[in-house]
Amino acid sequence: MLRQVAEDVWIHESEFCRSNAVVVQGRAGVLLVDPGVQDHELACLADDLSGAGQTVVAGFSTHPHWDHLLWHAGLGAAPRYATARCAATVRARLSDAGAQARVAALLPPDIADRVPLDLLGRVTGLPAGTTRVPWDGPRVRIVEHQAHAPGHAALVIEERGVLVAGDMLSDVLVPMLDLNGTDDPVEDYLAALRLLEGVAGDVGVLVPGHGSVGGADQVPARIDRDRAYVHALRDGHDPRDPRIGPSAEPGWEWVGDVHDGQAQRLAGRGRDTGTPSA
Ligand SMILES: [Zn+2]
Secondary structure (H helix, E strand, O other), rough: EEEEEOOOOEEEEEOHHHHHEEEEEEEOOEEEOOOOOOOHHHHHHHHHHHOOOOOOOEEEEEOHHHHOOOOOHHHOOOOOOEOOHHHHHHHHHHHOOOOOHHHHHHHHOOHHHHHOOOOOOEEEEOOOOEEEEEOOOOOOOEEEOOOOOOOOOOOOEHHHHHEEEOEEEOOOOOOOOOOOOOOOOOHHHHHHHHHHHHHHHHHHEEEEEEOEEEEOOOOHHHHHHHHHHHHHHHHHHOOOOOOOOOHHOOHHHHHHHHHHHHHHHHHHHHHHHHHOOO
């Protein structure tokens, strides 16, 4: 079911990891950001849109992870955009014959047979430095950074005061650093948070890639919480973060394992490079 979160902006939530698809009303149809995950959910979204007389005129994937790269035939054949770096990463990871089988092996077993991979990752990279999604609708600013995944983009629907954060600023997931893609994942993450802070002033609605939609007060609160988490991770301290440990929401206890894994990997990196680590 589509739920309106601002003028001309709706979300469609997946059962998988509370993934949020975002629909933005334009003049001749809608922009669809990170459509969703399971086949029946994507089909439901396609039906909701066609039932409302809407066609998808453009798509956008916030970053090159499988759960943000899916599509469904019922959504039509509009161009699906991504940053140049995101699209290049998708090409590098997914253009060989074995790619779909590799992704299939990564899927959580309980939903693996319900994730349609046939249209996975067919994104078009926008020229490097593109600052707006090219479409006929409310201006959508692209805020590209290197946290979480290569070429990750947040989107700001400026005239509607909506920040589509991709896999950042979640109330259920801690920051997940891109530990493979960059030399300094901690600093890249902090830089991305500063970038989001810079655009946050005019934002009244925050839509994370996974989790709850937040109001204006949630933008600085979540930026501060994510920054505190990344600082704790960097410094080897206990993050005391409500998203991990006993206060995690039921069903989200695994986020604690994500944290432990990141802490171990970062400590290992510190040793590898001879820099101090906790
Ligand atoms: Zn995700």
